[in-house]
Amino acid sequence: MMKKFFEWTGIFESHLSAAEWAWRIITLMVVVGGGTTAGLLAKGSQLFSALGPLAWMAIGLFAAGIVSLIFFLVKLGNLRSAESAYFQTLTQPRTSINPLAESFTDQIIYLPDLYLPRKQLHSHKLFKRCKIVGPGAIAILGGSYVHSGFIEAGSLVVLPENTYLTGVLVFENCTVEHCEFIGVTLLVNKQAGEAFKAMGASVVGL
Incomplete structure (x- = not known):
């Protein structure tokens, strides 16, 4: 069991940086927390309390989906910005050397x-x-x-x-x-x- 755990942590260290893993964990916690909070609020509200557990769960899942979508759009926007900056760099002249200079x-x-x-x-x-x-x-x-x-x-x-x-x-x-x-x-x-x-x-x- 411990051997498998250390093999898993080896994959953890080799494939993603600690910052990237921390961001993914925080994102997961926010999504789960947002969905759970929405479900609990639905359960305690007069408008949704009578609908039952399935409705509360559906509201929680819907809220989690909305939060996930927001994170996805932010990540996609950052990726597109990084790609745009990269391609803009490629189109720039590599140097300002003037071969005619003395x-x-x-x-x-x-x-x-x-x-x-x-x-x-x-x-x-x-x-x-x-x-x-x-x-x-x-x-x-x-x-x-x-x-x-x-x-x-x-x-x-x-x-x-x-x-x-x-x-x-x-x-x-x-x-x-x-x-x-x-x-x-x-x-x-x-x-x-x-x-x-x-x-x-x-x-x-x-």
Whole structure:
């Protein structure tokens, strides 16, 4: 018996929060209490006292149904409001990043937010204390990278000379300070690849 009780309490804890269970219990108590009160009032009233127990019970059940309906409508209204707020959030732009800006400071930047209408080239721009998040690839062609880190970046890939890139973001001579690149594959030229390799990075293509 105790084993079954603890199994039941395990389901209690895993499926619903304590607040949700408390709300359900309170709702049940209010519904039962409302129906019982209505039945007792009907029994004690001159208008319904002569109708008998079945009528009192019917009045109690009717009152309980009304209270249940009110709780249902309140719950349904809250659910519809939550759904409306959720879908409104989905329709909002994820970010206010302007890829045409010349500088970016203290921002979380997803690679698609940096896409430009035609050539994906960002030249001589400043990135400061930003987190640049993939998945995706960035070609780094020169620039200054000060106190910046590369997380889950994998191996750096050295581009052959005179490589033409399309559909890949290019950072050309950009200044990057105190930034993190997360989940981004880096494509670099030979000179940058040698510099990264000297710092202990895994470089492919040298």
